[in-house]
Amino acid sequence: MEINIVLEELQKQNKTVYKNVFDRFYKELVIYANNFLFDQQASEDVVQDVFISLWENAQTIDIKTSLKAYLFAMVRNRCLNYLKSIKITDDLNLIDLNSMIILDEDLDLISEEEKSIVYNHILKVIDTFPVSMQEVFKLKFIENFSYNEIADELNISVNTVKTQLQRAKTKISQSLVVILALFSIRP
Missing domain, CATH: 1.10.1740.10 (RNA polymerase sigma factor, region 2, helix turn helix motif)
Known part of the structure; x- marks a missing residue:
C-alpha cells in the first residue's frame, strides 16, 4: 500500500x-x-x-x-x-551503532542491492577486528548479551567490553562513511 x-x-x-x-x-x-x-x-x-x-x-x-x-x-x-x-546513558553512542546494525532504518533510501553491499562491507570490516573484539561484538549484536553478561562470559571487565565496542563502532563508522557517500553521488 x-x-x-x-x-x-x-x-x-x-x-x-x-x-x-x-x-x-x-x-x-x-x-x-x-x-x-x-x-x-x-x-x-x-x-x-x-x-x-x-x-x-x-x-x-x-x-x-x-x-x-x-x-x-x-x-x-x-x-x-x-x-x-531510568537514568541510563549511552556515553559511547553504542545505541546508534545498534540501530545501524540491527535495522536499516537509515538505509531506506537506498536500493536492496546497495543494502546488500553495505551489509557485506560491515561483515568484511568485522572480520578485520582482533579476535577478542569480534567475540565482544558478536555477543553484543548477534547474541544480544548485556555488557555485564559479555564481561562474565569472556572473563573481562565491563569497561573492556565498552572499549572494545567503541573501537568496533569507530572502525565500522569510518568505513561506512565512504561507502554511503558513494551511493549519494550517483547520477
Whole structure:
C-alpha cells in the first residue's frame, strides 16, 4: 500500500488499515525495542505507546521517508527517553551503532542491492577486528548479551567490553562513511 494512501486512511481513523499496520510491524518493533531495553515488557509497552500515538496523532503526522522508518524512529526515540528516565546513558553512542546494525532504518533510501553491499562491507570490516573484539561484538549484536553478561562470559571487565565496542563502532563508522557517500553521488 502506498504511504500516502495509508496515511490518508489512518487520518480517517480506518481501523482496518490501522490493524494491518499494527499486525505488519508490531513484532518487529518489539524486537527492535528490546535491543535497546533488554526488557520484553517495557519493549511491548513502548511499542504499544507508539501505536497509540500513531492513532491519536494521525491528523498531524508528516512522513518524509517511509512508514516503517517513521515507526522505527518513534520506537528508538521512546526507548532512549525510557532509558533516560531510568537514568541510563549511552556515553559511547553504542545505541546508534545498534540501530545501524540491527535495522536499516537509515538505509531506506537506498536500493536492496546497495543494502546488500553495505551489509557485506560491515561483515568484511568485522572480520578485520582482533579476535577478542569480534567475540565482544558478536555477543553484543548477534547474541544480544548485556555488557555485564559479555564481561562474565569472556572473563573481562565491563569497561573492556565498552572499549572494545567503541573501537568496533569507530572502525565500522569510518568505513561506512565512504561507502554511503558513494551511493549519494550517483547520477
